Amino acid sequence: MTSDKSFFDFISNGLPGPELREDADNAILPARQLAFSRFRALGLPSVKTEEWRYTNIQRFLKDSFSLAQEEGTITAEQLKTVNTKIPQLDSYTAVLVNGRLQIALSKLPAEGKITISKLSDAANNTQLQLWFDKHPHLQQQPFAALNAALFADGLFIEAGQNASLDKPLHIIHIYTTAENAFIQPRHLLVLHKGATLEIVESSVGMNETAIAFVNSVTEIILEENAELWHYNLQSSEKNSRHIYHTSTVQKADSRYHHFNFTLPSAELTRNNLSVALTGSNTETNLHGLYLATDEQHVDNHTFVDHLVPNCNSNELYKGVLLDNSNGVFTGKIHVHQDAQKTNAFQQNNNLLMSEKASINSQPQLEIYADDVKCSHGFTVGRFSEESLFYLRSRGIGEEAAKTLLVNAFAFDITDQVHIPALQDFLSEKIRKYVSGAINN
């Protein structure tokens, strides 16, 4: 594909698509059709599109992709070899292959107040009908619209009133394809009043040569007083390209703690994270750590929408950029006129570990209320030679010293992680990639 037009042709040829026909009689077909016309109207973004200025998405769409979204099967043996293991993590697991839940490979909690199923099996669920593709921020996102039109399947999680689990749920997304494929999973999580959940998501690819372009959407609804700990670990292989949309609605007194960990080696990662605060007294903590190597391009777009008074949002994104990697951070905070007594903080710090690495960071604050506390900040730095020398003068080699310093830089984020096994996993990954880059 070289131009807009051919991409549309290509997408149009996929329509109505096998999936659309399959659920032709279910309630979301009209929504899919609507979404597709929305995608047409929005058009394919280019570097001239403000939101995509620093990520030339068309470059990543040039290859030809299949829209078929094959089932893709893996065996229990293969699952063992997949690089998603978080040692010592005691959790339930939900294994998805190309967006489809594999019950036999998963270890789901016993049936109770929490429902975990395929999205397709929940087509007639009232929550799905209520929330599907309704998030206000998804309406302007071309790739989210495309996903709504064409998604194959995904995960549906519904936690009943005051429900909770005794351990985290680890959602393992595996993408496997024999030929280049455009894969579009779609998930919906609904936490009813007072429900609490802890979710770890890992995304990995199992492809040798074919490119998996994953365009995923996750919609999250936190009803009153619900709390979600949401860790997203992105560590796909090189020939993966990802556009993730995570869109959360927070009702009164709810708490959302989101962590985005982007690690090597997917060539493209674009995260669109948006939170709409529709009820008062909410707490929103957005943490991000991106560590990029080689030619990786990591783009984080976040959007916190303060619609009502008395909400707190706190955002800290940190980046470690090695080799020829590229980082982009855009943090939008919108405080509406009614949203008095808002506290909204945002900080983005970057550590450039190579002359060739780069970062583009921009805050976008739109504040229309007068009684608010808001701040933002951005830093980019290199290693402090003084610190490095101090460590080395104690016998600590360059590799170990840099690992210590990167871990120290990331500490503000990793320290907030409530799962020790995940903390260890992250510091081990940091060690691995930092020493890898030094030994290159």
Place this chain on the structure above:
Amino acid sequence: MLTIKNLHAEVDGKKILKGINLEIKRGEMHAIMGPNGSGKSSLSSVLAGRENYTVTEGEVIFEGKNLLDLSPENRAREGIFLAFQYPVEIPGVSNLNFLKTALNEIRTYHGLAPIEAKEFLKLTKEKQQLVDFNANLMNRSLNEGFSGGEKKRNEVFQLAMLDPKLAILDETDSGLDIDALRIVAAGVNKLRSADKAFMVITHYQRLLDYIVPDFVHVLYDGRIVKTGNKELALELEEKGYDWLKEEVHQKESV
């Protein structure tokens, strides 16, 4: 143990060390004194391997090895320790984790297995008592928010933990209160032994009351202009540096 021959070094194109000659043998305690800006810290930096100094002439032999060929970490692993005049704060790196990493990197270099957790704990306790280092500080980030004196004590605590052959103390006494000075000096005295050596940079005779030096050298304008015993420190305390500076200038004009 250490032989410095005609050492010249510059930083940012500025000549700082202009021909240092010094011989330090095992068991010896050398004090280096001299006016501000004379090059004392520069000498210790060059010995520890700080990279912005360029050695333009001369050589340094440490335990038979050409020191200047070694990376800073390998100098430390070979047994050189520098207690910094201005220790660096490193937020996010815990003091203990840092020390354990240092200890293990040194052990690995010498073909030893990493230290057992229990043994490490025992060693930490013992050395912490030796220099009266506040145990609460050990779990904190390295030097972050430490008072001036706490930082200096931490340097001596690290010195005790890493047990080097040659310890260079750059103004470790400044910033210490009177009691701390005595405790730290007593700690250093306990670390003294027949096979170790010390190079102590100080401005004050007071420290040398506690740590009695075998030699006192005066560094001025990048050179050692006078060497004596502990009496020289007393003389400097009384007379200041002017008479020495004059001597140097007279020699130069001859």
